[in-house]
Amino acid sequence: MDIDLRLLRVFVAVAEGGGYTAAQSTLNISSSTISLHMSDLEKRIGFRLCERGRHGFSLTERGKVAYDEIRRILGSLDDFTGRMAELRKRLAGKLHLGMVDCLSTHPNFPLVTVIRRFNELDNDVHIELAVAPRADIERAVLGGHLHAGIVPFIRTINGLDFRPVLRERHQLFCGVGHPLFGLGESSVPAHEITEHDFVLRAYTEQFDLSRFPRARASATVFSMEAMLILLLSGGYLGLLPDHVAREWVDRGKLSRVPSDDFEYDSRHMLITSTSAKSPAAINVFLSILDETIAGTGSAQTMTG
Structure with a gap:
């Protein structure tokens, strides 16, 4: 029709x-x-x-x-x-990009620089940038709705290419009023931590459940912003990237709970489809991304 x-x-x-x-x-x-x-x-x-x-x-x-x-x-x-x-x-058309939330404060987040350098080129490209959960971005790239997306790496997926972008340190935090607030740098035993209410992240639920099986999960969030709100309430423990928590720690609203058992590094990747024919705009974008990451040295930090 x-x-x-x-x-x-x-x-x-x-x-x-x-x-x-x-x-x-x-x-x-x-x-x-x-x-x-x-x-x-x-x-x-x-x-x-x-x-x-x-x-x-x-x-x-x-x-x-x-x-x-x-x-x-x-x-x-x-x-x-x-x-x-x-x-x-001439570069033209649309460039559909996606990313998970709360990455912009990471010191090695490359997207701002990449987009700036891309826009310095003579082009008529319309950029669309969506913020969405990891699984939605993966499906959108596989389905051809997005040309590329930045997501935390969980597993390899058939049909997707993965480019290392940055490494993100996740640590345990609580807000003002919590019993573990402001304890300094002395490590807190795991059994003491698991006595308190823990926030489960729906987008990494299986990971959280397997890594912290003894934690008492009494709340669930679907974004970093939601996690931050619950932690600031002072009633929960939860994991946040250190760059997201930094401002609130400096303001005395959040406190890190020192424990090696509840900390880890998350690798973030830029994903693209292996089957879709890439327009020139995305190829230029990826070339600039690779140059930017190589220039900051953040690619080397992803190999460990």
Whole structure:
């Protein structure tokens, strides 16, 4: 069917915004206009894409499949635009990137420098940068929705290439009012730590459960920001990257709980698809990334 691309983009905005209201600001059109566009698209496709009602907004099962296919189609069109620009010897198209949250304060985080150097080149590239959980970024890169993403390394995955980016030290912290707050540098025994409430990270749940099997998990978070809030409440122990905690430690709001048993290094990688044909923009971006990491020496710290 000859479906208007504008209607497809409206549907993507609605699906990603979780409803018509959220899509209004993205599309800069009214909710009633969005409704007309969605109705037109559903008539052309021949089935319902979403449900709206007292229970809220949700995609139908076929709507979920349609969303993935439409994202793939629109991504291919963006790559087509970039390839045509390549024939004119100019970088263009879209560069879809993803990363997990709370990396910007890491002293070796390369993305700011890489994007700055990339934008110093003569180009017409539109960069989209999404912050999302690790598993979502992995799926998006595998599915062709993202060209690349920075994630903590958990395991190798068929279909993905991994480039070392940085190493992140995770340590145990608590907030003001916690019994273990402000103990100094004397190591706290593991059995004493496990007597207190521990925050489980949903995005590394199996890792936490295997590494700290005796810890009393009484709260769960889905992001570093959520972890920080719970720790600042003074009622929990939890792991944070040292660069995220540093500001709050300096302000006297967080305190490190010294224990070798509850500390570890997390390796972060930039992932790309092994099967997708890479547009010129991502190849240039990766080249700049490799040069930046080599220049800071952070690549050497990843080999241990």
